[in-house]
Amino acid sequence: MEWVRFTAAAVFLLFATVMECIAVFGVYKFKFVMNRMHSAAIGDTLALLLGAAGLMLLKGSRWYSFKLGLIVIMLWMTSAISSHVIMRMEYSIDEKKVKEETS
Amino acid sequence: MSRKRSDYRSTFYSRIENFVNGREEFLLYRPTGRTEAEKLESLEAELTEAADLLDKREEQQRIQDHTEPRDFLKRFHKLYGVVATLVCLTMMMLLMITVSWLPRFGNASNPANNEVIKRYIEKGQEETGAVNIVTGLILNYRGFDTMGETHVLFVAASCVMILLLIAEGKEKVSRYANDRQLEPKNDIIVQKVAGFLVPAVFMFGIYVILNGHLSPGGGFSGGSVIGAGLIMYVSAFGFKKTERFFNEHVYKIAKISALCFYICCLSYYFYMGAHGYDNHIPLGTPGNIISSGLILFINIFVGTEVACTMYAFYALFRKGGL
Incomplete structure (x- = not known):
C-alpha cells in the first residue's frame, strides 16, 4: 500500500514537472503576448494542481492536504484573474490588430 | 440643519x-x-x-524654435562625465578603505557581540511580554527607531501629495473621469472574485496585525496586506464605490490620529524609562492576544499608517487625488 501511494505521488510530481517544462518552453518560444500567456497559464493551473496532489499523496496528513488545497484554490482564483485583466488590457490596446482579424 | x-x-x-x-x-x-x-x-x-x-x-x-548654441551643452556633458567618474571613484576608494578597517566577521571581540543581544533573548519575553522577540525588540526596546520609520512613511506620503495632488480645476475633473482609459471597467469576473478575496485579504491583514506580538508579522506587514486589499477593491469596483468607506476625510483622520496615538504610547515609554519608574501597564500572560502592554496598540497604529500610505500612493499615482 505504501509503495502504491509513493508511486502515484511520484507520477503526479513527474507530470507536474513535465507540464512546468512545457509552460517554460512555450513562454520562451512564442513571441505574442496572448500565446505566451496561454502557455504560462498551463504552469499556473495544471502543473500546480498536479504538484499539490502529488505532495498531498506523499504526506497523507489531513490538515496538510487541506492547506495545500486552500493554496490551490487561492492561486487558481488570483492568477487566473490577473491573467484575465492583463489579457483584456492587451485586447483593448490591440497592437496586433486582433480585433479586426477575429471580427 | x-x-x-x-x-x-x-x-x-x-x-x-x-x-x-x-x-x-x-x-x-x-x-x-x-x-x-x-x-x-x-x-x-x-x-x-x-x-x-x-x-x-x-x-x-x-x-519648437530651439536655436540656442549647443557647443556649451556638449562641453558640459563631457565635463559632467569626467567629474561624475571622479566622484564615484573617490567614494568607492573611501568606502573600500573603511571596509578594510572593519574587524573580521564572526570575531568574538567584535563590538556587535556584546551583552545586548543576550539580554534581548533571555529577558525579552519577561520584560516586554511579547512572545515574538523581534516585535518586542523593535516596538519596545528600539521604539524610537520604529517611530522614525513611521514618520518616514508619513513624510513620503506627504511628498508624493505635494508632487502629484491636483488641487482644483478642470484638470482634476478630466483626470477623475479618465482615471482608467484602457483598463477594463466593471469587469464582472474581476468583481465576483474580488468580492470573495477582499474580505479574506482584510481578515488576514487584521490577523497579522493583532498577532504581531505572538507570531511573525506585525504592523508593517499586516498594514501592507490591508493596503493591497484596498488596491484590489479599487481596481475591481472603481473609486466611486471605494470612496463610500475610504475617502480623503477618513484618510486624514485615520493617518494623523494613528501617528499621534503612536507618539503618545512611545512618549509614555520614554518618560517612564528616562526617569527610572516602573512600567505600570500590566503585561498579561505571554501568549494571549491581550498581553504585552502597549505593543498591541502600537502594532494597530503602525498598521493603519502603512495601509493608508499604500493606498494613498496608488490613488495619487492613478488619478492625482484620494
Missing part, C-alpha cells in the same frame, strides 16, 4: 479655516460682500486661464 451662521464667510474663524485648508491667503483676503467677491473671483479665473494659455503657447514656441 446647518449650524453655521448666515454671515459665516466674513467671520474671523472662517478666514482661519480657509487659510488652514489652503483656500485663501490669510493676510491678503479681505471679504467685501459675497456677490462682489464672487464676481472678482470669476474675473480672476478667466484672466488666469487666458494667461495660462498664452504661457503654454509661448513655451511650445520656445521648444
